[in-house]
Amino acid sequence: MRVTRLLVVVLTALGLSLTGLSSASASYDRAPEIKNLVAYTAVDPSNRQVAYAAGTYRCWGPSDSMHLWVSVKQGGPDPTAEGSSSTVNAWYDTNISQDVRVKCDGQWHTRAVKLGQHPTDFGGRPLGSLKNGRAWLQFCMVSMADESLLASKNRWVTVVGAR
Numbered sequence: 435m436r437v438t439r440l441l442v443v444v445l446t447a448l449g450l451s452l453t454g455l456s457s458a459s460a461s462y463d464r465a466p467e468i469k470n471l472v473a474y475t476a477v478d479p480s481n482r483q484v485a486y487a488a489g490t491y492r493c494w495g496p497s498d499s500m501h502l503w504v505s506v507k508q509g510g511p512d513p514t515a516e517g518s519s520s521t522v523n524a525w526y527d528t529n530i531s532q533d534v535r536v537k538c539d540g541q542w543h544t545r546a547v548k549l550g551q552h553p554t555d556f557g558g559r560p561l562g563s564l565k566n567g568r569a570w571l572q573f574c575m576v577s578m579a580d581e582s583l584l585a586s587k588n589r590w591v592t593v594v595g596a597r
Contacts, residue, residue, distance in 0.1 A: 473591055503534065524551070
């Protein structure tokens with residue numbers, strides 16, 4: 435593991451030196467990246483309307499130029515489908531919690547994000563709480579200027595901590 439980290443650091447430093455860039459002078463217009471997502475989403479044991487998901491990202495430029503949008507959906511015919519918020523049994527995201535800040539300094543950051551439960555879908559259909567088991571996680575970086583999607587990574591996760 436240490437050898438792998440050292441190799442990554444050396445190759446990154448070499449790559450930056452060959453391009454004439456350093457992490458301090460990297461361009462602000464470089465696209466953000468999402469490296470990985472934690473395999474578990476945890477329901478808060480003291481408040482079932484709150485869950486936590488985590489991912490690792492990096493971005494460049496002003497931190498107030500973008501934000502996170504993170505969503506966990508469970509149940510229904512296909513939580514991975516476009517528009518599935520109207521067919522799932524449970525949906526939590528950062529639109530409820532507003533836990534969306536990022537740190538854009540070119541470094542990798544692993545961030546546990548607080549998600550809030552949607553009580554209903556967009557049509558007013560009541561939604562339930564997350565249950566222990568499989569759910570679909572979306573971890574996205576979005577432009578503050580126009581809400582366009584800048585980076586996205588999705589995966590199946592295991593929900594834990596639900597009663």
